[in-house]
Amino acid sequence: AQTVTQSQPEMSVQEAETVTLSCTYDTSESNYYLFWYKQPPSRQMILVIRQEAYKQQNATENRFSVNFQKAAKSFSLKISDSQLGDTAMYFCAFILYNNNDMRFGAGTRLTVKP
């Protein structure tokens, strides 16, 4: 069974600084996708970034980038130039190719301080 682990329940960062959220996963499969979702307080969960396992290049979306280490089964999220609006719960998620069952980590609560 696939599992996703986020070892940091809570983190904080000063505005404009950089923070990295950790995620590890466990699978014996080789074709899958990884995601980071953001859930602001009392607001909708939205996709931050996605990564295909077959791609070696790390995905980037503006201030958000990932460090995907397939052999280590690690998928960390780096947020550069943190903004107050980045305050949210961040969930790492995993889904096998051609499958509907997305697995989520328990989440990391990130607080950006002014």
Added chain:
Amino acid sequence: ETGVTQTPRHLVMGMTNKKSLKCEQHLGHNAMYWYKQSAKKPLELMFVYNFKEQTENNSVPSRFSPECPNSSHLFLHLHTLQPEDSALYLCASSQDRGLAGQETQYFGPGTRLLVL
């Protein structure tokens, strides 16, 4: 944030009540999902529908009954719930299964359910 809508946003019900949660997606997707989100726990996948056919049922108690009349609408019928069923219930949709470019799930705002 309006691609997937859910109603009601908040619901309080007694253990003997019957209620329904509604989800509607305006994205032209073919797969829809129900998740349960409890405090300090990972999201739990409850049900999956692909092209209106249920493809996943993750050992969910029968007091939760899903219905998918078409690809745009998904319901979760609730009856004789327990207090431990109190949680945020999220609906999501995706273009299709985990095929390249079609696997990303888009979430609704959720229904906050409290069972007394």
